Amino acid sequence: MNRTNASPATGGLRRSLSSLARLVRIPNLFTAPPDVILGAVLVSGGRPSVPLSSLAGVALASVLLYAAGTTLNDYADADEDARLRPERPIPSGDVSHTRARTLGLALLGAGVVVAAAAGGPTTGLVAAVLGSLVGLYDGALKGTPLGFAAMGGCRGANVALGMAVVAGSPSAPTTLAVPAWVFFVPVVVALYIAGVTYMAERETGAGDSRAVLVGMAGVGLAVGSVVAAGAAVGVGPSDTATVVVAGGSLCWFAAWTGRDLLTAYADPRPSTIGPAVGTCVLGLVVLNGALSGLLTPVWGVVAAAFVVPAVGLSSAFDVS
Numbered sequence: 001m002n003r004t005n006a007s008p009a010t011g012g013l014r015r016s017l018s019s020l021a022r023l024v025r026i027p028n029l030f031t032a033p034p035d036v037i038l039g040a041v042l043v044s045g046g047r048p049s050v051p052l053s054s055l056a057g058v059a060l061a062s063v064l065l066y067a068a069g070t071t072l073n074d075y076a077d078a079d080e081d082a083r084l085r086p087e088r089p090i091p092s093g094d095v096s097h098t099r100a101r102t103l104g105l106a107l108l109g110a111g112v113v114v115a116a117a118a119g120g121p122t123t124g125l126v127a128a129v130l131g132s133l134v135g136l137y138d139g140a141l142k143g144t145p146l147g148f149a150a151m152g153g154c155r156g157a158n159v160a161l162g163m164a165v166v167a168g169s170p171s172a173p174t175t176l177a178v179p180a181w182v183f184f185v186p187v188v189v190a191l192y193i194a195g196v197t198y199m200a201e202r203e204t205g206a207g208d209s210r211a212v213l214v215g216m217a218g219v220g221l222a223v224g225s226v227v228a229a230g231a232a233v234g235v236g237p238s239d240t241a242t243v244v245v246a247g248g249s250l251c252w253f254a255a256w257t258g259r260d261l262l263t264a265y266a267d268p269r270p271s272t273i274g275p276a277v278g279t280c281v282l283g284l285v286v287l288n289g290a291l292s293g294l295l296t297p298v299w300g301v302v303a304a305a306f307v308v309p310a311v312g313l314s315s316a317f318d319v320s
Helices: 002-023 032-044 052-076 078-084 097-119 121-138 145-167 180-201 209-233 240-266 270-295 297-305 307-314
Strands: none
Touching: 002 052, 002 097, 032 052, 032 145, 032 180, 032 270, 032 297, 052 078, 052 097, 052 121, 052 145, 097 121, 097 145, 121 145, 145 180, 180 209, 180 270, 209 240, 209 270, 240 270, 240 297, 270 297, 270 307, 297 307
């Protein structure tokens, strides 16, 4: 009798949790911590020189900020989704407009607060900049050419979040000897994601092979940047662990994204462009692993490992 009475409530709870998971794009959340790991590794020149608790706290902040972005994105796109994607949480009625807006703003504020608490004032400031870019993308810049740049900027700022937690740490040296090439990495990540976002914006329209070419260019830039960074670091054939982790991750990234991008280019339509966008988003985790692995193979593996839950959950929840 009790089991029968509890069944509707349990079913309602599951539906609510599933709707929230779809709203925040739960597979994508696992792509945020590797950005932070990459930033910390780059500035440290190897193993992040901060307490693991601080790094984990800032990684959590990046997840909260990402969840805020996806939630506010769906809130801003509710009218368009009602026409093109009626199954999504807001147009389907599973999540109300008010609840989505409240949740998105709460996550945004929580992300900044957690970043400041875990990484200090410098990290909090970078998180505030990241939060501002999220707001601009989901607000004033949505649908404009600058919107792509804003979304790319979000990812670049997420890498900078990892840099900030090391630079702002009390245990950090007074002057960090950071090679110049390191500061180009967030820019490359930003350009890569800007290209993916451009492609995603054309996912629901008529087939556009030129948009897919933009995504391909982003992958090419990313691959070339890893190769150039490897040369700058001085990776050689004798660096077995580095070659295996960084080289293996790079080949994985190029093959994985390239396969779906070539399919989308040959037959550009929503059913091919959508999966290509999703693969490129998840593929960023592997790219982060390749870049981190150039400096420290162990942390390269840690960064790339986040692809496992991301891909696993993507079989049940949409990525794009």
